[in-house]
Amino acid sequence: MLHTRLAALDAQPLDSGESWLVPALLAAALAGSAVLALVARHPLVAAALLLSTAVAAGLSWAARRRSARLVPVTVSTPDIALVGSALALSPDPAALTDGEGSLVTANEAYGQRFAGAPRPLDLGANEAALAELGSARALAWRDGQGSIDDVATPSGPARVEVQRVGALGDLLLWRFPRPQRDFLAVLKGRATGPEGEILGRNGVLSAVTGPHGELLAANRLLRERAGVADDFAGLTLGELLQQDDDGRVRLSTELEANRPLRLLHIPIDAERSGQAGLNLLFDTPEAASLSNGANLQALLDILPVGLALVDRDRRFLTTNKAFRTAGGLGDGGIPAYPGDLVVKEDKAAVADTVRRNTRGPAMSSDLAVRLVHNPGEPVALTIAGLRGLGDPVVLLLLKDNSEEAKLKRQIAQATKMQAVGQLAGGVAHDFNNILTAIIGHCDLMLMRHTPGDSDYDDIQQIKSNSNRAAGLTRQLLAFSRQQTLRPQVLQLPDVVSEVSHLLKRLLGETVTLHVKHGRDLGPVRADPGQLEQVIVNLAVNARDAMQDTGNGQLTIQTYSVPANQVAELGSEILPVADYAALSIADTGCGIPANVLGKIFEPFFTTKEVGKGTGLGLSTVYGIVKQSGGYIFADSKVGQGTTFVIYLPVHREEAGAEKAPAAPKAPQEETWGSGTVLLVEDEAMVRTVAERALTRQGYTVVTANNGEEALEIIERGDPIDLLISDVVMPAMDGPTMVRHARTLRPDVPVLFMSGYAEEQLRNSIDIDHVAFLPKPFSVQELAEAARKVLAQE
Template sequence: MLERHAALLDPAPQDGAPRWLVPVLVAAAAASGGVLFYAVGEPLFAGLFLAGMAAMLVAAFVIDRRTTAQLLPDPTSQAGEERAMSAAALSLSPDAAAISDANGRLLVANEIYRERFAGSPSPLDLATSEGGRDALKTACRIALRDGMASASGIEVEGGTLNLDLKRIGNDADPAILWSFPGAPQPDALVVAARRLAGRTGESLASAGVLAALVDDEGRVIAANRPFTNRALSLSEEDRPYFIDLVESSEDGLLLLKAEEGRGGPLKGVHVPVDPASEDGAGTIFLFDHGQQPSETTSEQVQMLLELLPLGLALVDRDGRFLTMNSAFRTAGGIEGGGMPAYPGDLVVKEDKAAVADAVRRNARGPAMSGDLAVRLAIAPKEPVALTIAGLRGLGDAAVLLLLKDNSEEAKLKRQIAQATKMQAVGQLAGGVAHDFNNILTAILGHCDLMLMRHTPGDSDYDDIQQIKSNANRAANLTRQLLAFSRQQTLRPQVLQLPDTVSEVSHLLKRLLGETVELQVKHGRDLGPVRADPGQLEQVIVNLAVNARDAMAEKGGGTLTIRTFSVRAEDVADIGSEILPVADYSALSISDTGSGIPPAILGKIFEPFFTTKEIGKGTGLGLSTVYGIVKQSGGYIFADSKVGEGTSFVIYLPVHVVEEQDARTPAQVKAPDPESELWGSGTVLLVEDEPMVRTVAERALTRHGYEVLTATNGEEALEILARGEEIDLLVSDVVMPLMDGPTMGREARKDRPDLPILFMSGYAEEQLRKSIDIVNVSFLPKPFSVQELAEAVRKVLTDK
């Protein structure tokens, strides 16, 4: 009769007019038509007319209810048609998704969004705190400016959420796509109802236990078969109140009203669905009562405890454990078949007195319940909630303890916090690197221009070379920042790990010195990987240098570099929860140094974290390694024992060699001689940084080009509108007012064949994802005068 929880949410309409207005108007029209037909003496036509209008109303209602994505009022424009198409697309998303205008006003929402957020509020109104609302507004502004943004840990009603934002539409009418990955936590009451109506309810029935689930109003919303047969046989209500089904006997036991005195007295135990909630929703278990607690009753209680997913334990009036289920043992860290004497034995010394006092008060005083924050002896750094509830009428059991195993939850919280921190620092590092790249471009460019006027032997030549060398060192530092934030420009190739290790081995022997022995071992049947060989060599060098420093404290040691293959069927043996099942080629770098303490091991990949003395390390080495490996699609793990050494293992997925990849790679073309970099033609240079614009203009002019300059996108479009012959457009990507891609799209409308060369301090891979323009080239900053001339010559040659 009551097999499941049938509570449903009915989303509220979002249209400008109430949903009931259209049906009322149609019904009024139908009634008017029926009266008209009846007045003219045609009752048959009047009846048919009314029946037809009723069928149309029913069809309209069904279509309205089945709408999967809700479209709010839109202006009658092309944007409205695009948003209607977006509404249909959103309905295909497995996650909650919505589209708003630039001010956050909700335009389109799919069914999952409306069910997850009752009332379909604007995405900006989801946060329950002022800080959360400010974070959403900031993310919205960033998405409008940069094309995409994200936010995490936003407090909303019922928990927290993460979301991704992306700018869509055109510049005249931009919109924001909001996506909320991950499904919300299921309703605990719904889950409990399904369990009770399924296998769990049958198991309870076989043990002779009557079970019913009640909501916060005390209504029975689900029950197992014995309860349905015995307690609901005479009830005609769909969801009766529990108190209407039972009555209390003189000795405080329960009698089922449907049995009219024919059944025996029952004991009742109420287990809340959410121990922290006080709404009363939960499961009520009824046991047949005997004069003395029998062995059968104890077995029923133990079976019941084992079936429940919560960690439950029963304590007597003296505060001693009577029994506990396996979930309680797991959460409390109880190993073997033994059982501690008192609940206080599970917690740290400081919490023993509080636990013992709470158990004593609930055992001897009035029946009540409450939560107590304690620290378990097995994990003293992670507080957990211990729910203590008084019991009556269940034999020797006087107190019920509920303990939830939140180790996985705590682990996920730490991972989310770490990922959020790394993402925030990565965005900061990427922004700093971009600004530095502009400055370094100007420094390197002026050095190149000065070197064109000086020859070796001049008094200023060595000084200029020293400035250029220091600028290149600074450029390497910005590349490290971009590598950590996974925003650097990689040049991936299909390669073999043993070949890369062999290329860098001669350099390692010089870096390690005479006190460190280098051993290289290669496995068999290694599959090819796709990575940037230069960046992969940097990973090996960074790890080797760290190993050398660790072994210096012990006067030397052995550095072992090993390559081996890992098949998909062997991934489970590694014991990692985050390594997907696939074929990998692995690289292991192990040392015999001093090792890393466990308290520090989890922080080694954080930026600017170092254990070296001041002035001997930037703290970017391992974070750079981490960024390169992750950007290459791989995984890196560290294992260390103090006093024995440290081992880093890198897993790179095996690249499936396609036909075009199987061909012999072309030899790297030697740089063009200076004489071949001269060219001719008109170049339109668009750069908002004056120092970069000056260097680029002088460099291109010296190589034979006629250069027109513009400080922003609008000025460049004005020059193009004059109709001058332009052979190449060279533009920065990120500029105020109008950015490079927007300006490029506008320029291509009138000049579809215009070659475009973008230059930016951000990574090419990141930019290509947001630039929807075909046939464009890219030059990363910082660049030298020769690199700029080579890039311009190549684009014009390939035109």
């Protein structure tokens, strides 16, 4: 609708100086007529002259009056914003142009239908369409309106209506009405499409009829029950149905089956379309019984739980899709009796429970049975008696819980590994305190003995064994993923090359080593020393597995696994990413299937007593997981074992620069000066550390716990370095340091702990602290203290 603001054109009165003109003309005409009458002495001539003069004066006055009414006042321009708001109310595309067809404004529907919102005159898809649009414009400009049906446009054929509008008639309104939806065509598509199938699965027969009742479409269930082909031209719905005297409707093909139907007709337009519309046919309650089962089967197949019905003779009446899947029946036929689904040992229990539910009162029982197709996985079978449905019927419920059982096993395994890892970490922490004291005392004793003394070799042997025990704790920390790693960006082939010379000596003469490297391997980020330990552990296990096979072969291979190939591996654990893979395969005796799932557990070993600790593969597992990778094992008895490690490819961040490595202090620069506050709850560790620092020139003040350390700090004594354990009773080390920093903000801190540095840094939110892992030697403690003081 167009709104235009124009001033009204109203009649203006004659000026006061011009109001005498008409009477003067009439007076002159009368005077002239009188003179002529006197001169000519002819009254008719005078009367004619008088009449003509009066008519001329009247016409002159009317013309003057008309010209005065056509004088316009000020006219304002159209408000385009208001016009656009009015056009936006129309759901159909509409545009306003001037007389030449230039676009003034258009609504949003116009821009959506015609991309770029061109002029209406330019919407023709071809020359003929452009000519038709031009003719419509000319017709509307001449006669006030014009229209075209099915003009070709870029968005398809459209109807165009053009109307001349505006107070001055100088604008054209173009409208493109949307075609009316053919609801009958829509119903036909729905009846034969997915909607019709859904209705059919639920036992609803649907058909679409035309104005005269002719059958236009029907779902598959109606065609099957009515026995008609897909092509039913000329067939009416009334020919498929037969109505009883009581008003009930039946299909002509089911007269003897006693299956009455209820007809629901939904017309499109009862006044204009006659019988055209949607027809739904429902089975009446008389037709709903367990024996025919058409709609019952459709409803059962929708349920996700496996259901089956058994009659009084303990034979299957029907089963749904979920029951057949869980029972391993597939698309084949169902057995005669429920006992045929289970193994021989469970047949009697199932048969007896079904028998009791068919004869006695309604009850339910749950049985744990093993199915024939999968005897290794017990499943739950619920058997319940149903009453009130006619003949006694037994309901069976069976659920395929193999995936659920697999998930439960995985969760249990992960929980067990986590619990053992926490236990291993705690044991390693306490054991590190003991080893710190042993190694420290050995270092102090070696300072008083020189090579050649009778006790020197014994002390060295004690220290060597202590270091071996420290290696065992590192393995425990590696399994619990609490080991301190020093990751670097490296290439897997370089790591294999570094360790291959050692492997040749470890494998001996009876094992042949083959090394293969793939192309285009991406860099990985891992600790090279720990990665070498992984390769050595797997190689040693492979060597032991090939001792009884004669000449064995160990193959180490590196290759690239791009992200698009990860999905092809079929692993649910490995995320989609780019990996560098390391494969270690042997030709040994292999690992049995019942043992393969336990090989990464700590202290689990198949070797003889005294020949293995059971920490080799658990250490490998811990190092790989702590490095962000994944490890898989595949083995067949008598054919060998293959371990594959997937490490994610490391991507350097854009613009990231490598920090320069800090220069390592010379080993002999361990002497220092100043006051050190040593906080340690373990007396043996505190004693060793105090003696070691005192020998290096420091003044040492000791505290047994965090509270005692804070009392020393509050006294105001000079403290140049604070060395503290992390885990202590009552107040731990980080809490004590936070309070100490409020009194001495600049005091340097060195933490000692048997836990991993990465784990501590993630849990301790304190800046400018250093870490010294346990166990440590006297030399390492002195170097760490000297380094912290040098940095400050």
